[in-house]
Amino acid sequence: MKRFFGMSLTLALLVGFLVLLSAGFYWAAAGLGWGFNALSISFGWNPPGTVSTAAVSYGAAVGNLLTLMMVVLMISGSMLTVAERKWSALLQNRIGANRITVGGNPLGGIPYLLADALKMLTKEAAAPDVRNRLLFELAPVLAFAPVFCLFAIVPVGPAVDLGNFFGVAAAGKSVSLQVAQIDAGLLYLFAIASLSVYGTSLAGWASNNKLALLGGVRAASQMISYEVSMGVSLVGTMMAYRTLRLEEMVVAQGAPVLGGFPALGLLLQPIGFLIFFTSGFAETKRAPFDLPEGESEIVGYFIEYSGMKFGMMFLAEFLEIAVFAGVITAIFLGGWHPLVFEETLRQNLQPIWFAAVCGGAFLVKMILLMWLQLVIRWLLPRFRYDQVQKLCWKILLPASLVNVFVTGAAILIDPSLQLLAWIGLGTIIVIGVLVGASGRQAAATDGHAAHGAAHAGGH
Amino acid sequence: MSTEVKEVLKQVGGPRSSELDAPLSSKRMLVNLGPSHPAMHGTARAVVELEGENIASCKLDIGFLHRGFEKSCESVTWTQVFPYTDRLNYVSSIMNNVGFALAVEKLCKLEVPERAQYLRTITSEIHRICDHLTLVGALGLELGAMTVFLYAIEGRDLLWDRLTELCGARLTSNYARIGGVSRDVPEGWIEKTETTLDRVVLLRDEIDGLLARNRIFYDRTRGVGTVSRADAIDLGFTGPCLRASGEAYDLRKAAPYLVYDRLDFDIPVGSNGDTYDRYLIRIEEMKQSDKMLRQCFRDMAPGELVVRDFRYVLPPKPEVYGTIEGVMAHFKLIMEGIQVPAGEVYGYTEAANGELGFYLVSDGSGRPYKIGLRAPGWPMLAALPIILHGALLSDLVPVFDSINMIGGEVEQ
Numbered sequence: 001m002k003r004f005f006g007m008s009l010t011l012a013l014l015v016g017f018l019v020l021l022s023a024g025f026y027w028a029a030a031g032l033g034w035g036f037n038a039l040s041i042s043f044g045w046n047p048p049g050t051v052s053t054a055a056v057s058y059g060a061a062v063g064n065l066l067t068l069m070m071v072v073l074m075i076s077g078s079m080l081t082v083a084e085r086k087w088s089a090l091l092q093n094r095i096g097a098n099r100i101t102v103g104g105n106p107l108g109g110i111p112y113l114l115a116d117a118l119k120m121l122t123k124e125a126a127a128p129d130v131r132n133r134l135l136f137e138l139a140p141v142l143a144f145a146p147v148f149c150l151f152a153i154v155p156v157g158p159a160v161d162l163g164n165f166f167g168v169a170a171a172g173k174s175v176s177l178q179v180a181q182i183d184a185g186l187l188y189l190f191a192i193a194s195l196s197v198y199g200t201s202l203a204g205w206a207s208n209n210k211l212a213l214l215g216g217v218r219a220a221s222q223m224i225s226y227e228v229s230m231g232v233s234l235v236g237t238m239m240a241y242r243t244l245r246l247e248e249m250v251v252a253q254g255a256p257v258l259g260g261f262p263a264l265g266l267l268l269q270p271i272g273f274l275i276f277f278t279s280g281f282a283e284t285k286r287a288p289f290d291l292p293e294g295e296s297e298i299v300g301y302f303i304e305y306s307g308m309k310f311g312m313m314f315l316a317e318f319l320e321i322a323v324f325a326g327v328i329t330a331i332f333l334g335g336w337h338p339l340v341f342e343e344t345l346r347q348n349l350q351p352i353w354f355a356a357v358c359g360g361a362f363l364v365k366m367i368l369l370m371w372l373q374l375v376i377r378w379l380l381p382r383f384r385y386d387q388v389q390k391l392c393w394k395i396l397l398p399a400s401l402v403n404v405f406v407t408g409a410a411i412l413i414d415p416s417l418q419l420l421a422w423i424g425l426g427t428i429i430v431i432g433v434l435v436g437a438s439g440r441q442a443a444a445t446d447g448h449a450a451h452g453a454a455h456a457g458g459h
Numbered sequence: 460m461s462t463e464v465k466e467v468l469k470q471v472g473g474p475r476s477s478e479l480d481a482p483l484s485s486k487r488m489l490v491n492l493g494p495s496h497p498a499m500h501g502t503a504r505a506v507v508e509l510e511g512e513n514i515a516s517c518k519l520d521i522g523f524l525h526r527g528f529e530k531s532c533e534s535v536t537w538t539q540v541f542p543y544t545d546r547l548n549y550v551s552s553i554m555n556n557v558g559f560a561l562a563v564e565k566l567c568k569l570e571v572p573e574r575a576q577y578l579r580t581i582t583s584e585i586h587r588i589c590d591h592l593t594l595v596g597a598l599g600l601e602l603g604a605m606t607v608f609l610y611a612i613e614g615r616d617l618l619w620d621r622l623t624e625l626c627g628a629r630l631t632s633n634y635a636r637i638g639g640v641s642r643d644v645p646e647g648w649i650e651k652t653e654t655t656l657d658r659v660v661l662l663r664d665e666i667d668g669l670l671a672r673n674r675i676f677y678d679r680t681r682g683v684g685t686v687s688r689a690d691a692i693d694l695g696f697t698g699p700c701l702r703a704s705g706e707a708y709d710l711r712k713a714a715p716y717l718v719y720d721r722l723d724f725d726i727p728v729g730s731n732g733d734t735y736d737r738y739l740i741r742i743e744e745m746k747q748s749d750k751m752l753r754q755c756f757r758d759m760a761p762g763e764l765v766v767r768d769f770r771y772v773l774p775p776k777p778e779v780y781g782t783i784e785g786v787m788a789h790f791k792l793i794m795e796g797i798q799v800p801a802g803e804v805y806g807y808t809e810a811a812n813g814e815l816g817f818y819l820v821s822d823g824s825g826r827p828y829k830i831g832l833r834a835p836g837w838p839m840l841a842a843l844p845i846i847l848h849g850a851l852l853s854d855l856v857p858v859f860d861s862i863n864m865i866g867g868e869v870e871q
Contacts, residue, residue, distance in 0.1 A: 091606055297852060378604075380604060385853065
């Protein structure tokens with residue numbers, strides 16, 4: 001009981017911390033937006049006393065670049081390396097990393113973050129002589145950079161009027177926790193997401209190592225498998241919310257359907273969610289889709305990399321988890337909508353604090369999704385590459401095409417999304433029943449023929 | 460297309476539709492897996508020729524763990540062979556002890572006291588569970604499910620702790636002696652072991668829950684590395700791999716030794732002979748071993764631990780210090796070793812991986828004249844290139860794992 005209270009308290013503190021953090025992010029974005037405006041006035045680009053939209057949005061973008069990409073993404077990426085150790089330890093009845101202590105306290109393994117970084121940076125960067133030098137050096141960068149770019153379109157918090165920060169003088173312009181609000185939205189997502197495979201493939205190719213080459217080829221074959229279904233799986237959401245922009249999708253998810261329930265992507269597009277989650281998992285190249293690594297077979301595409309070059313590929317994987325969690329949150333889990341007490345919060349809090357709570361809600365959802373990904377990674381065995389191809393081409397792609405068709409028909413018949421929501425609800429129930437039923441059946445029917453025969457055999 | 464062009468094409472044998480279907484000529488790639496490779500148990504090397512990711516041919520290169528077991532045994536006394544046998548299958552060392560002791564006793568025509576037989580059975584079956592847990596865990600690990608491996612290792616180490624309490628060593632536990640066992644179980648050991656077994660049952664069921672009904676695991680192992688019943692017999696398979704192929708042959712039933720004829724247990728038999736069946740057989744055998752252990756605990760009665768024959772067994776210390784016969788027997792046994800009657804014998808037991816055979820030749824002196832070992836893993840390992848022909852590289856690992864090659868026993 002004591003433990004339960006302790007854990008609840010810790011969780012509450014964590015949520016409070018995240019809310020404060022996002023309030024800080026808002027101030028940073030607003031401050032820089034205001035500062036850029038002041039600069040632009042001092043250069044004489046816009047008359048004194050006015051607020052330039054361009055200056056504010058550039059300033060806010062720079063602020064978000066620093067806070068969201070450097071703080072949120074980098075910290076969650078590097079914390080995930082520790083979380084992977086500790087959470088997997090929880091799963092496996094172990095204690096996990098606790099040898100580095102600060103004043104006798106292991107601090108939940110967090111000091112390992114520094115130790116690991118230091119180790120990676122000071123390690124000898126051994127590289128094979130026969131490598132293709134340019135590509136070999138380029139590959140870690142190509143694995144790392146696109147992941148960062150992806151986070152640019154993730155809307156962490158809602159737009160807040162600048163007037164709330166700096167009085168009436170600045171009213172009319174808004175800042176939000178999103179680096180870039182671009183029209184292409186999801187298309188940008190697909191374009192950049194598929195770039196990261198170049199890092200993997202080139203690393204495999206340029207290492208001039210047979211095992212690494214196999215890893216690189218597997219990465220490429222996996223990419224062409226999941227990429228199609230990944231793209232098609234989101235077409236349904238594009239149609240339902242009538243936009244490609246992630247921030248507009250999030251706003252649209254606040255609209256009530258089915259008598260007041262928010263129109264979450266998960267509710268409207270359960271099939272799309274499952275397919276996108278699976279394909280996205282393949283994108284992160286982690287178990288059960290860790291074929292390019294396949295540590296027990298081919299050791300991995302990064303077999304020839306050492307030091308920070310390996311570290312970047314390693315970190316890129318974790319960053320992908322964080323980005324992927326952010327994207328799913330935005331598209332399927334209602335983004336920054338707190339979902340509970342939303343109206344009460346909106347009415348009783350100042351706009352800045354309401355936005356901060358929303359930002360906190362986004363981060364909480366993101367952490368939950370990252371946790372889910374780690375749990376899946378530690379429980380499932382690895383696919384074989386032909387099985388991934390079969391899964392993607394024969395199951396996911398047809399399913400996502402059917403999903404597009406059904407979604408389109410439902411929206412055509414009932415543009416208010418009610419029908420789509422009912423269909424989604426039905427799908428969720430059917431999937432739940434199927435999963436429950438197959439979980440029980442398996443023991444009795446197929447797959448355990450050998451078990452049955454086992455008892456018959458005897459003497 | 461003008462008729463002239465068609466004519467020309469006909470003459471030069473222009474494009475034919477069948478050429479589109481012709482296989483692309485590709486180069487084969489030679490990949491070395493091992494000797495240091497995450498999936499190579501112990502130290503073994505597989506030289507794999509790949510066509511894409513398909514295995515065109517696979518050559519196994521073993522010998523990295525070769526210690527000259529058979530030859531080394533010739534220069535030590537019969538008793539001193541025991542530590543060497545610990546290192547054959549080091550995951551289940553007491554089974555090797557017992558196998559060797561039974562072979563020597565066959566030559567000496569010794570009848571071991573009942574309690575010693577029970578204790579040998581108990582330790583063997585505990586080690587069978589250890590061996591199977593290791594295999595099942597490693598199978599998970601090599602398919603990427605590391606959690607399964609850690610559950611298995613937790614169970615295995617708990618059992619090893621019990622064996623440590625029994626014989627002082629965790630890994631190379633040395634318990635059997637010619638004529639009996641080295642010592643009795645400590646106070647309260649049986650209750651403690653039953654508690655441990657309860658925990659192992661939980662862990663085993665958890666592992667089975669994570670793997671057996673897991674679609675990915677099922678797809679990765681079902682129909683992979685299939686060996687038909689006839690092939691398995693031809694290739695000399697024994698143990699779980701043979702039973703997975705459908706042949707209900709188990710030495711514990713076919714030629715009962717120790718107290719196996721008094722125990723109630725079944726022999727699980729598979730039907731497909733693939734990796735999945737080999738996994739299921741292991742899980743099922745662990746259940747049977749658990750059952751046997753509890754029967755043994757119930758039925759075991761107090762009694763002698765070794766035969767009272769000082770030609771084979773050291774006399775108790777009061778007799779060594781108090782009587783001239785005791786001193787003489789002790790001196791002779793230590794200095795010259797057990798005088799095993801001249802002759803030859805083949806002793807065989809059902810070890811965790813299959814038939815563990817010791818072929819012993821004695822010339823009547825205190826040392827073995829010749830020892831030959833039939834390692835259970837050897838025929839399965841030798842068959843690997845045949846099983847793997849045409850499989851994918853990714854299949855090599857689970858198949859290699861499911862035959863459970865243990866470097867220590869294969870490379871004698």
